Amino acid sequence: MNGQNLFDGLRRRLAAKGVSAPYVDRLLEELQLHFQASVDRHLLSGFSSEQAETAALARLGTEQEIVRATLHTLRRESFVGRHRILCMIVAPPLLVTMARLLVVYLFLFGFQFLIRGFPHIYFRISRFQGPLDEMMCNLLVPLLFISAFWRLGRRKFCGTGYTMVGCCLLTACSLWIQVKHRAAGMPRPPHSWVPSAYQTALLSIYCILLIAWLIRRNRQITA
Amino acid sequence: MGMISKSSPFMNGVPELLILSELAHGEMYGYQLVRAIRAKTLEAVSLSEGCVYPLVHSLERKGWLASRRATSDGRVRVYYRLTPKGAKRLKILTTRWDGLTQAIQGALGGRHERPKLV
Numbered sequence: 001m002n003g004q005n006l007f008d009g010l011r012r013r014l015a016a017k018g019v020s021a022p023y024v025d026r027l028l029e030e031l032q033l034h035f036q037a038s039v040d041r042h043l044l045s046g047f048s049s050e051q052a053e054t055a056a057l058a059r060l061g062t063e064q065e066i067v068r069a070t071l072h073t074l075r076r077e078s079f080v081g082r083h084r085i086l087c088m089i090v091a092p093p094l095l096v097t098m099a100r101l102l103v104v105y106l107f108l109f110g111f112q113f114l115i116r117g118f119p120h121i122y123f124r125i126s127r128f129q130g131p132l133d134e135m136m137c138n139l140l141v142p143l144l145f146i147s148a149f150w151r152l153g154r155r156k157f158c159g160t161g162y163t164m165v166g167c168c169l170l171t172a173c174s175l176w177i178q179v180k181h182r183a184a185g186m187p188r189p190p191h192s193w194v195p196s197a198y199q200t201a202l203l204s205i206y207c208i209l210l211i212a213w214l215i216r217r218n219r220q221i222t223a
Numbered sequence: 224m225g226m227i228s229k230s231s232p233f234m235n236g237v238p239e240l241l242i243l244s245e246l247a248h249g250e251m252y253g254y255q256l257v258r259a260i261r262a263k264t265l266e267a268v269s270l271s272e273g274c275v276y277p278l279v280h281s282l283e284r285k286g287w288l289a290s291r292r293a294t295s296d297g298r299v300r301v302y303y304r305l306t307p308k309g310a311k312r313l314k315i316l317t318t319r320w321d322g323l324t325q326a327i328q329g330a331l332g333g334r335h336e337r338p339k340l341v
Contacts, residue, residue: 033253033298065274066273070277074277
């Protein structure tokens with residue numbers, strides 16, 4: 001393998017792993033400078049140009065080593081990277097449930113309770129609970145994704161792969177639950193955690209947009 | 224001397240310490256830094272040279288290092304230097320490292336003592 005092959009391979013693999021293009025550019029530029037300095041050093045020691053390049057490549061490390069070190073370092077920098085299972089699998093459903101509980105049941109209910117008292121208001125609120133729940137869920141899902149994109153976009157490393165897998169799993173789960181519900185002839189309970197057809201459609205659109213964005217981004221990087 | 228690779232469990236936090244301590248002597252560019260580490264550790268610490276850069280960038284993002292570009296002998300070079308925050312971090316890491324090595328040396332020394340028979 002020559003130097004250019006290594007750098008091309010590194011660019012492809014880092015982009016495929018979701019490392020942002022500006023960071024890949026910076027890393028490769030510095031690696032190329034290092035490689036050139038190392039070749040020059042070996043040439044001064046009396047190596048032929050081919051030997052110097054081979055020796056410099058051996059010192060630089062393999063493509064796999066550099067990719068692994070880069071991803072490991074980037075992941076270690078963020079809480080999400082350090083606790084991937086917690087943040088990508090456990091936390092999203094918990095957070096959505098908690099946010100719904102906090103906002104709908106505690107904030108609105110508590111606020112009204114402070115103003116007008118408990119029992120009377122409870123009945124008033126409960127009439128709007130269904131629509132409020134729906135609204136919160138429809139607001140929260142996009143907000144969750146927007147915040148994820150915003151957060152990941154600011155980082156040098158984007159965990160888009162994990163986000164994409166998470167979205168697809170969420171969509172698949174909600175579709176499966178809906179199909180099961182319909183097959184059993186059960187109506188959707190009014191305050192159920194089961195997503196409505198509308199929410200599932202929204203999720204599906206997010207998934208498609210996400211995948212399209214990822215493909216476009218990867219094409220841009222590797223072009 | 225046996226060589227320790229970066230993937231060794233003994234290496235956790237060591238490359239950071241080595242990079243910070245090297246840069247405490249003055250600013251260096253990447254190749255210079257790698258060579259200095261290799262020379263100072265008598266090649267006992269085997270770091271793939273390419274793996275040092277992600278780490279250096281990470282330290283820079285944490286604000287422990289600062290970089291500047293300069294052209295030297297017609298070549299563009301990225302020089303790194305320790306920031307005051309980095310110097311503080313180096314002090315903490317050095318204290319921790321000293322404590323750890325003393326503790327391990329004490330434990331290894333204790334292991335060689337013959338237990339007293341009652």
